[in-house]
Amino acid sequence: MLWLPLLLFAWACSSSQIPQKAVPAPPPASDQGKQPLAPAEQEPASPREEAPPEIQEKEEIREEAGLEKQNQGREAEPAKEDPGTVLEEALDTFQNAQAAWEKGDADAALQILDESYSLVLKVQLSSDSPLLQEKNDLRLLIAQKIQQIYASRLTAVGDNHKTIPLEENKDVLEEILSFQTTEKRQFEDAYQRSGLYRNMILEELREEGLPDELSWLPLIESWYKTKALSKARALGLWQFISSTGYRFGLKRDRWVDERMDPVKSTQAAVKYLTELHTFFGDWTTALAAYNCGEIRVQNVIRTQRVDYLDNFWDLYRQLPPETARFVPRFIAAALIISNPQKYGFSLPESSPPLKFERLTVNHPFKLSSLAAALGIDPAELVFLNPELRHDSTPAYEYCLRVPEGCAEKASLAVNNLPRWIPPEAQYTWHYVKRGETLSTIAYRYRTTASAIARLNGLRKLNYIRPGQRLKIPGRSAPLAPPAPNISPKSGEKTAYTVMQGDTLYSIARKFGMSLDDFLLLNGLAAEAKIYPGQVVWVVPKN
Secondary structure, X not given: OOHHHHHHHHHHHOOOOOOOOOOOOOOOOOOOOOOXXXXXXXXXXXXXXXXXXXXXXXXXXXXXXXXXXXXXXXXXXXXXXXXXXXXXHHHHHHHHHHHHHHOOOHHHHHHHHHXXXXXXXXXXXXXXXXXXXXXXXXXXXXXXXXXXXXXHHHHOOOOHHHOOOOOOOHHHHHHHHHXXXXXHHHHHHHHHHHOOOHHHHHXXXXXOOOOHHXXXXXXXXXXXXXXXXXXXXXXXXXXXXXXXXXXXXXXEOOOEEHHHOHHHHHHHHHHXXXXXXXXXOOHHHHHHHHHHOHHHHHHHHHOOOOOOOOOHHHOHHHOOHHHHHHHHHHHHHHHHHHOHHHHOOOOOOOOOOOOEEEEEEOOOOEHHHHHHHHOOOHHHHHHHOOOEOOOEOOOOOEEEEEEOOOHHHHHHHHHHOOOOOOOOOOEEEEEOOOOOOHHHHHHHOOOOHHHHHHHHOOOOOOOOOOOOEEEEEOOOOOOOOOOOOOOOOOOOOEEEEXXXXXXXXXXXHHXXXXXXXXXXXXXXXXXXXXXXXXXXXXXXXX
């Protein structure tokens, strides 16, 4: 179905205009039996006010027909309407289409959308018109609504668009086997944790008319852990990366990361899933896009011989391995939960839903300080407020969750709690230059190569590239770059700039070092390549 979104988008963004049919002017009226007043008989002021009504009518007809007589055979120009008024009418028409769609009358909605778009196309605006944005917004709104209607028609029979096909095929059975064996303990623990959040998730899904089965998606994404972090830096129940979280309204600053908040991240996930289903038109493809991004899935669809997608399993094998497993894993989990006995499971009783009260606070303090004042375990407050990055409230108004029955006591206690400000992150940024190694960078910033590797999540000490941005621990200013190849003192660690023709062995030999000592000093492998201009470290022995 890729052709449909692309066609609609091109249609919405097109600047072409629908040719308007000319409205012919009324024919000249006959003046039989009537003679115009002679000039001398007319009053100098407002003669039409004094004329009989039938005379006034005839004179108005003559004025309207005068231009037609002078331009015989030419079409009359339609009167220009106020652009703002036309756009308001187009918006009202769009809202009528929305109402028809909500009532289930898709045909009427499409017809009304055509009318709304025709009104938009009537509006001619200059490039600096303040109404230009309004016109473009309306065009896109109309195109998106048409896309939504057609997507539901192509994928839905009755209410099928509200359900996800749970197909038990070979790939799904493989994932079921994994849950039955190596992942059984994790699966059962996650199912138990689901009780904390699932009622809330179901409320959000049902409010938007999405399938209930989607409430099990966090089991696959995060095992229902609010602070789950993936290798791709996706975070929270719904595993949002930073950019997608920001796109759907999840705030991230020095104090909070709303990707870890179960309620806010669920609301964002519902918006994202709705958008993906609207775009792709079927839930399995939408779920694949949720895992690896809509652009990746679109690119796979484009590589097909035909420019449309009948079924998710058409592109299944062309997706990244993790995404290829993602949809079968989700279907496997939903099948197990719907009939655990069939698949050899005796699922534990799920945890009761979270219960808490809310309290608005206005200054930063440690949750542990409030817990002490309330006489409760600090872990309770931390668990209820997982989005707080430092287990402290932010330095702005914040809605804090506290255990049931504690709100009144907490509101009295917070005013007496000491302010707490988290320390600034202690690192600087360094852009890798050609020839630099972690060892030479570490020396300049008075730290170690392993410390830089840990802070940046580097698995190999010798794998950095020019232009790469690295976090350097600490706030110390870097040492000045070493002067190239000055005469070194014996036994003193000195920088050496690689010259044309140098090799690892020749440099080590030049300074009386063993090759192993030289490689160890610079964090290099024996097969590492060096380049002219690269800076390495030496400890002369002569």
